[in-house]
Amino acid sequence: MITQLIATSAAVEIAERRGTYPGAGVYAGRPHAVMQRAFIALKTSNMLAFLTGFVEPVLFLLAFGYGLGGLVGGIDAQGQDLSYAAFIAPALLASSAMNGAIFDSTYNVYFKMHYGRIYQGMLSTSLGPLDVALGEIGWAMLRGATYAVGFMSVTAVFGLVPTWWALLTIPAAVLIAFAFSAIGMAFTSYMTSFQQLNWLNFWLLPMFLFSGTFFPISSYPGWLQPVIEVTPLAQAVEMVRSIWFGQFDLGLAVNILYFVAISVVGASLTTRRLTALFLR
């Protein structure tokens, strides 16, 4: 029997299980189903693009940390005398978390939204817009965090991991990746043409170069330093670098709050936008 004759089927009961909870209009408690879709799609279609993401930060580490680093020599930062490679390694970890998260939450999301009509399909089921937002952001987060972990293993092989505290940069990378993918997906959901997505590169490349990644923020003139410090990647680099070297202070709490706030704003804007696009 292919369809249900008389009454609500067992399957329907499962599908509407959350029906009576508060917030049931936007959330069915199943972002994991959206993440599972992304995981299966990764295995079936997207493996190559995924793997190349591991390579990028390693190339930067080799070219700048060891190539350029040979000319720079040591650098005085975090209250210690560090090799240049040791200085940029945590910053590259932070930016690999960012890049992995941004790629999935912007270009891929745009495609699914406007060409693949994937969200239209998801939102014809008993999923709500918050499930889709959290699932997609969560997946982009996993991707960013995976790159961060991969990069950390490489730095460990190079002997650049100073203390065991550095392991704590993994949860930090998870938070950073979540925040960047939340804000990236929110941004993308407002874009109406593929060309507009180029604004991303307009921001991403300068952020990557100037956020205290390759030289300390203290090298800027005094008036510029606070401006740089409030940008997201500067916050991420600062957070990862201080954890990396086992330096915990109030600044870290500020960094964490900063990313939690971005995550909440990004996820709620995305949910609102998905509702406006597909459920109005």
Next chain:
Amino acid sequence: MISANGLTKRYGDFTAVDGIDFEVARGESFGILGPNGAGKSTTMRMIAATLLRTSGDLTILGKDPSREGPAIRAHLGVVPQQDNNDAELTVRENLYVYGRYFGLPRSYLKPRIEELLAFAQLEDKRDTKIDALSGGMKRRLTIARGLINDPEILMLDEPTTGLDPQARHILWDRLFRLKEDGATLVVTTHHMDEAEQLCDRLVVMDRGHVVAEGTPASLIREYASKEVVEVRFGSDRNAEIAPLIADIGERAEILPDRILIYTEAGEESLQAIVARGFSPVTSLVRRSSLEDVFLRLTGRTLEDE
């Protein structure tokens, strides 16, 4: 199961659906018939709880779609006008992932997917990606996908539009089986033959309004005659000859390319035309269809515009 009262959807100044009323009962196959732009898809999307109504009442299984969207969608199988299968996944993965969106466990989905692959005649294609499927196969997959949660209502928006005749017949056969099983279907179409094949009862929509409601047979009885004579005299002479033969049937309709004479006895009427000394280039006697009903109600054919 579905009840709409004064259901209205406005986009700015444009009223896509203008205060329509209808009811759909369990086990019924309900059709919404009309030309492109009549408001069929808008109505479907409101029922499917993916489009908010502007005003009026709408309940689906006793629930209000503006507040309980996901809970209503749990009961529905949706086949949108354009296939939106997931191109990054294979056929089987499409069904599996869609079931996961409904929260269905693997143990339920494994046998269900086998059933549905057989139903959709896609068993050989289970590990094929979507881009390699034909149009008819994609459509059958979309329908199979819509059945994954064992829905109480299956919503089909133009199920066979754009398919070749053979693919359409395969699809009709599948849908007819569902109907025989007692499924509740809501179907939109601008193909008369589809409505006559699949629908127990239907509403005819035009420019956001319901212009008629009934079973296919009762609509034909009420708005058309038993038979129709179609005669063509060439496009410049049709309008000239029409007034001279219009009184032969109960009613005549002049289209740019042909004249339709509505009558109880087609052959006799055709003979009467010939007896008056007119010899049409081509002539055809046929039974009245929903196409004639639509023409009568709106003055336009369904394929217009």
